[in-house]
Amino acid sequence: MIGALGLAPDQVEAVLRSASLAPSVHNTQPWRFRVLPDRIELHADLDRRLPATDPEDRELRLSCGAALFNLRVALQGFGVRPLVTILPGQEAPGALATVRRGGGLKPDDEMLALLKAVPTRRTNRRPFFESGVDARHRHALVRAAELERSWLHIVGTREEVATMKGLVRRAHQIQQENDGVQAELEAFTGHRPGATDGVPRASAGVRPEAQDEWAFRDFHPGQQHQRLSGKDYESNPLVAVVCSHYDGPLGELQAGQAMQRVLLTATTLGLSASFMSQPVEVWAVREELRRALGGMLLPQTVLRVGFSTPVPATPRRPVAELLLEPTTSTN
Numbered sequence: 001m002i003g004a005l006g007l008a009p010d011q012v013e014a015v016l017r018s019a020s021l022a023p024s025v026h027n028t029q030p031w032r033f034r035v036l037p038d039r040i041e042l043h044a045d046l047d048r049r050l051p052a053t054d055p056e057d058r059e060l061r062l063s064c065g066a067a068l069f070n071l072r073v074a075l076q077g078f079g080v081r082p083l084v085t086i087l088p089g090q091e092a093p094g095a096l097a098t099v100r101r102g103g104g105l106k107p108d109d110e111m112l113a114l115l116k117a118v119p120t121r122r123t124n125r126r127p128f129f130e131s132g133v134d135a136r137h138r139h140a141l142v143r144a145a146e147l148e149r150s151w152l153h154i155v156g157t158r159e160e161v162a163t164m165k166g167l168v169r170r171a172h173q174i175q176q177e178n179d180g181v182q183a184e185l186e187a188f189t190g191h192r193p194g195a196t197d198g199v200p201r202a203s204a205g206v207r208p209e210a211q212d213e214w215a216f217r218d219f220h221p222g223q224q225h226q227r228l229s230g231k232d233y234e235s236n237p238l239v240a241v242v243c244s245h246y247d248g249p250l251g252e253l254q255a256g257q258a259m260q261r262v263l264l265t266a267t268t269l270g271l272s273a274s275f276m277s278q279p280v281e282v283w284a285v286r287e288e289l290r291r292a293l294g295g296m297l298l299p300q301t302v303l304r305v306g307f308s309t310p311v312p313a314t315p316r317r318p319v320a321e322l323l324l325e326p327t328t329s330t331n
């Protein structure tokens, strides 16, 4: 590891470690970093694509956007103001983003709280408590998305909740019948001793049942245990859709950063969150969701937010495996 942006090698390593703690679809960790003295480049790791679940790499870029947000927060923790260029083109071929030093800065209290939340944030698939998420918390989550040039749509009315449940269920059903999607889920879940990626059983939550109110992804392929069902889940979770204003990679990278800012903000408020991505992964259902949201915003990911008990951390690949050689091109 070399030093970069005025930071010592071990500080750069700590920054990349923070970036790698971001959430990613099936914990694929589809990111790589090139460290140069004057910039850190973020690249997609195209060997970690999920072609059946995420054929357009949209969730791959959301995940990379989340890693970019963590990287920005970690740099601020070391007193560096990150100067980010999204999709830099010629200056860093193939990169999703470059981050340079834009001078020094003293992180404010909000940034310090987000920094503290980076290692403690987790996807929590357990049942949440019945106590609701109050208006102050909702406002903080909406603001977090807005600060990242995106939008958080809170699924509010009874009709909206019913529509959303229907869309989640329908998309879930379509994915259940898609062998490619199921094979990718299986490849990244279950018993994988020593794995540094994927979703370990301890993080899988309870096994979903057909009668559940919300259709959660089944992270227990081939397993028959833990007979909890929808009635054990909270009756009225806060469901929120992270939306972008733009279609394509720019909007996805913005939404990925927004998603992570929302998740870290939730963590600072003592809230837990999990994902219900099925309706944004099935193209036709995503279109329906887009229309249900008024047609202007692009739904990128669906979150369930509430209060719960703590869950263990998922594994991460060592930083050394995430590095691109300074001379290697990813094109």
Ligand SMILES: Cc1cc2nc3c(=O)[nH]c(=O)nc-3n(C[C@H](O)[C@H](O)[C@H](O)COP(=O)(O)O)c2cc1C
Binding pocket: 021, 022, 023, 024, 025, 026, 027, 059, 060, 062, 063, 066, 121, 122, 123, 124, 125, 198, 199, 203, 217, 274, 275, 276, 277, 278, 301, 313, 314
């Ligand atoms: C774009 C995206 C989509 C995801 N979709 C789902 C999902 O539908 N269901 C789910 O249980 N987890 C989902 N996850 C959560 C990942 O599985 C989780 O981030 C990963 O296993 C790492 O665990 P951690 O978030 O606890 O660090 C998603 C994450 C991302 C970034």
